[in-house]
Amino acid sequence: MDSQLAIERIYREEYGRIVASLVRRFGDIDIAEEAAGEALLAAVEKWPVDGVPPNPGGWLTTTAGNRAIDKLRRESHRDAKHQAAYMLSDDTPHEPTGIVEDDRLRLIFTCCHPALAPEARVALTLRLLGGLTVAEIAQAFLVPETTMAQRITRAKKKISVAKIPYRVPSAADLGERVDGVLAVLYLVFNEGYLSSSADSSPIRDELTAEAIRLARILRQLLPGVPEVTGLLALMLLTEARRSVRVADGQLVTLDEQDRGGWDRALIEEGHALVRECLETGRPGQYQLLAAVNAVHTDAPSAADTDWGQVATLYSQLYALTRSPIVALNRLIAVAELDGPEVALAQVDRLPLEHYHPWHATRADLLRRLGRSAESREAYDAALALTDNEAERAYLTRRRGQLG
């Protein structure tokens, strides 16, 4: 049983690398996935008897490659492409640097290609790079397994038929395409961190962990892209607060969190990455959000928060994004600096009536101004717009505290 679990853990860790290397070699995702699956079966059979090989990832890749070639040889009518594919020899060493890593990078750009629907990009990335099963992905996104299977099959068909290349984009397109990959990873993280849906646990560890793992890989592969570092830092500094973010089924906001429960190791790692970004001096939205989180996690208590710094960072972010949501977050800092009345006047002008944090922010500012009746209405409006149980419990409690 233990060895079974160990094999599955190794397989999951190595899956993206195995599949990416086979996709490069055979030019076909289905062949790669099938061969990877057969390699797992072989490992389950052999490893408990012979022991885990010294380089399990290399063993799995070699075995999968051999299985793919066997299959292509057996097939009576192979087309020229497959003929050519199995003629290729693969001398690439299975090592965590160099061309094998480039395989994963190539594949992640394929999975996050702008010609695929956004929900398909997320699903494909989790399937092919993360090694999650279709059932797991379906469960994570609360859609029936058949729906998710169709979504993934359709995306793979489009990659194959429309010829979406397995290639790291040219320098001219790289920035934009990296943004697309980062957006997918951030979406996966957020879906795990604060699910928008009613019938799931508020935090789904597996998605946040997977997003962080993929972000770490991407950072290894693209160390010179500061936004990649920024996104990883942002995820780590957010994840560091996870264990105290929900208590007794209720969301605990930053000011009320038990800071002793924060994960210091993640915070230190995140802070180091933020410093690295600052030294690079090419700010972007993830880096700025990470910096905001660094300010928060730097304060021993909520009262010690450097709100001036938070407001400045959000101003920079607003200059980049022109997003009213960013403006709203800046005004939360302004409320601490200049008082709730100043902030409320500006919050009221933001076009965010359909965004529940806007109502929740208004409710809090109105509460602080002693305008209980209006505050209650704002809490009701926020509650009407969110399904997340932990958040609903928090908003309900705050509403109940109004005089």
Next chain:
Amino acid sequence: MTKYMLTVHGTVDDPEFDLEAMQPVFEAVDVVNKKMMDAGIWVFGGGLEAIDVSTTVDNTGAEPIVTDGPFAESKEWVGGFWILDLPDLDAALEWATEASKACAGKVEVRPFQADT
């Protein structure tokens, strides 16, 4: 190499056809066409006459039936297209980006079936 069809759609919302106003578009499209030919990827391309001169033939029944007009009432129809021979979708999207700019309209990219 794969052949891709880059299609430009006309819609019911298009302004009345005005030869003079369209002149800069024709010129821009000519430039892109020339660029495609020079790149050696050009298979075929052209603009179509207006949808109201189309004729539909249906020979799926006992007798062929010829009808005036398109086969389906639609708010959108093909206005023109290019067929290009390209290595992959990224190349097709790049050309579509130029084509869309030149013809001042959205361009749909679709691969032909293999062996076409």
